[in-house]
Amino acid sequence: MTVAISDRMQHIPFSGIRKIFEEIILREKRGEPVIHLEIGRPDFDTPLNIKREAQRALEEGLVHYTSNYGLLELREAVAHKFLHDNGLKYSPDNEIIITVGANEAVFMAMMALLNPGDQVLVPSPCWTHYYQCARFCGATPIPVPLKRENRFIPRASDFKPYLGPKTKMLVINTPHNPTGAVFERSALEELADFVKANDLLALSDEIYEKLIYNGKEHVSFASLDGMWDRTITINGMSKIYAMTGWRLGYVAAPKAITEAMIKIHQYTTVCAATFAQYGGIEALKNGRQAGQEMTREFDRRRQLVTKRLRAMPGIELVEPNGAFYVLPYIGGLGMDSNAFTKFLLDRAGVAVVPGDAFGGFAENTFRLSYANSFEKLEDAMDRMEQALQKLGVSK
Ligand code: PLP
Numbered sequence: 001m002t003v004a005i006s007d008r009m010q011h012i013p014f015s016g017i018r019k020i021f022e023e024i025i026l027r028e029k030r031g032e033p034v035i036h037l038e039i040g041r042p043d044f045d046t047p048l049n050i051k052r053e054a055q056r057a058l059e060e061g062l063v064h065y066t067s068n069y070g071l072l073e074l075r076e077a078v079a080h081k082f083l084h085d086n087g088l089k090y091s092p093d094n095e096i097i098i099t100v101g102a103n104e105a106v107f108m109a110m111m112a113l114l115n116p117g118d119q120v121l122v123p124s125p126c127w128t129h130y131y132q133c134a135r136f137c138g139a140t141p142i143p144v145p146l147k148r149e150n151r152f153i154p155r156a157s158d159f160k161p162y163l164g165p166k167t168k169m170l171v172i173n174t175p176h177n178p179t180g181a182v183f184e185r186s187a188l189e190e191l192a193d194f195v196k197a198n199d200l201l202a203l204s205d206e207i208y209e210k211l212i213y214n215g216k217e218h219v220s221f222a223s224l225d226g227m228w229d230r231t232i233t234i235n236g237m238s239k240i241y242a243m244t245g246w247r248l249g250y251v252a253a254p255k256a257i258t259e260a261m262i263k264i265h266q267y268t269t270v271c272a273a274t275f276a277q278y279g280g281i282e283a284l285k286n287g288r289q290a291g292q293e294m295t296r297e298f299d300r301r302r303q304l305v306t307k308r309l310r311a312m313p314g315i316e317l318v319e320p321n322g323a324f325y326v327l328p329y330i331g332g333l334g335m336d337s338n339a340f341t342k343f344l345l346d347r348a349g350v351a352v353v354p355g356d357a358f359g360g361f362a363e364n365t366f367r368l369s370y371a372n373s374f375e376k377l378e379d380a381m382d383r384m385e386q387a388l389q390k391l392g393v394s395k
Contacts, residue, residue: 011135015128017357020341024351035380037368038351040177042242042324044297047290050241050279057278066271068262070098070250074277077284078250085209086220088233090252097251097258098277100269102207102236105251107133109203109232110169112260114139118168121200123154125327125358125365127177130203142167145361148329151318152181156194169201170194172221175208178358178367179327180302180320182216192224202231207249208323210240210291213299216321222252229254239323240291241283246276298324301370301377308381309368313393324371327355331364333393341366347390348383 017038024034057063069075075092082088082096090096099105106129114120116138122130124143131141142162146152159170172191174183183191195202204221212218222231236249249272251261265271272280305326309315314333320326330340337354344350344366352369355362370377 008136008138012132017353020351020353020357023345027345033349034345035350035376035383036372037370037377037380038353039369039371040325041244041371042239042294042298043371043373044242044294046242046246046279047283047287049286049290050243050282053282054246054275054279057275062274062278064274066098066274066277068266068271069094069096069258070272071274071277071281074098074281074284075250077281078252081284082220082233082252086206086218086233087223088220088228088252091255094255095252095258097262097265098272098280099236099249099251099265100272101238101247102205102234102249103129104265104269105234105236105249106130106203106205107136108261108264109234109251109253109257110134110137110139111264112257113201113232114168117166119164119166120203121159121162121167121170122359123158123171123173123176124360125178125355125362126171126173127205128357128359130171130173130205131359139168140166141359143360146176146179146181148318152176152179152327153183153187154191155187156190159191159194163198167198167200169203171203171205173205173207175212175218175322177208177323178325178353178355178362179318180323180325181318182212182218182322185217185219188219188221189224192221192227195230196226200230202227203234204231205234207234207236207239209235211295211298211324212322213295213302214319214321218322232257237280237283240294241287242294243279243283246273246279248272248276248280297374298370301372301374302326304374304377305368305370305381308385312385312388314388314391324369326368326370327362327365328368329365333364333388333391335364337362337364337366340364344384344387347387348380350380350383
């Protein structure tokens with residue numbers, strides 16, 4: 001029997017990053033060692049106090065559904081965080097929803113706001129989840145180039161050529177995956193004026209908010225003049241508290257938007273796992289120090305890889321200031337991003353992600369994640385250097 005898959009699914013590709021994962025799995029099965037610099041998750045364990053709270057919840061029988069919005073105590077902790085860290089006032093009663101990761105939050109925001117035919121401006125390269133969620137809604141994602149010459153910081157003038165009568169939303173992700181860029185206040189203010197002038201909505205994904213270096217400042221888009229009403233702010237526990245597997249995130253928006261989003265949550269996931277939510281309360285209340293320690297270690301690794309990559313022939317770099325990624329440019333090597341990724345895997349046993357997996361405007365680049373141990377990163381840098389030297393390219 002041939003199953004008729006929905007038309008909607010015909011437009012959703014299998015994740016590009018997964019292809020490289022499958023290749024890596026095959027090699028490891030053959031016993032070939034691989035250093036994993038393709039990963040988009042912290043290598044640390046979740047801090048013990050957070051685990052203990054989840055364990056306590058289980059032991060005390062706190063095992064049932066919570067409110068669709070999430071535990072009130074967790075929403076209150078999120079509201080407190082928004083106020084103190086971001087200067088944003090959201091009511092825990094009806095302007096915050098606890099989600100199954102930021103992934104679900106992006107899906108809910110787009111489902112609640114986009115009609116078929118609407119267009120969404122997405123600075124690219126990007127985490128392509130935005131593209132696929134827009135497509136689920138029948139909307140069209142429009143990639144807008146993030147330029148290397150602008151250090152991957154978007155300017156309003158970059159968006160203007162892509163604006164049309166059906167443009168409804170603009171996506172902002174800072175600190176940024178895959179470039180590591182941190183969008184500075186002046187650039188965000190310029191985008192806020194653009195959003196206002198064109199009567200758009202903004203989806204601001206701030207999941208890497210705390211992973212920020214070089215004294216850079218994280219600015220929440222909703223805190224800018226006139227943006228609170230127009231912005232859906234998304235964040236979560238995955239990256240800063242090393243909790244990717246807990247599937248815990250949150251979304252905040254004006255009541256009219258959360259009222260639409262909560263219906264999607266109600267009919268799909270109902271609520272985030274209850275014991276995970278108890279861990280989330282502990283993370284927000286007492287996880288700051290552990291988060292800062294992990295960030296310091298990420299920064300040490302960032303400095304190592306940027307220094308080493310800069311010294312390698314054929315590799316150019318824009319300094320990353322946030323998240324745990326760097327997107328080096330390899331235009332001088334005469335290999336496209338897929339060929340280079342394969343070359344690194346074959347000749348150095350190092351896994352990275354080809355720039356092509358990030359939705360456009362990342363030709364001749366690769367994403368390297370430094371969410372691996374300092375020792376492994378040193379080893380990977382040595383292997384890469386040797387492999388490149390054998391190519392005979394000079395600096
Ligand atoms: N937003 C960005 C920009 C990401 O890179 C990722 C994961 O890689 C997520 C959100 C996913 O977050 P979560 O684990 O909370 O679903």
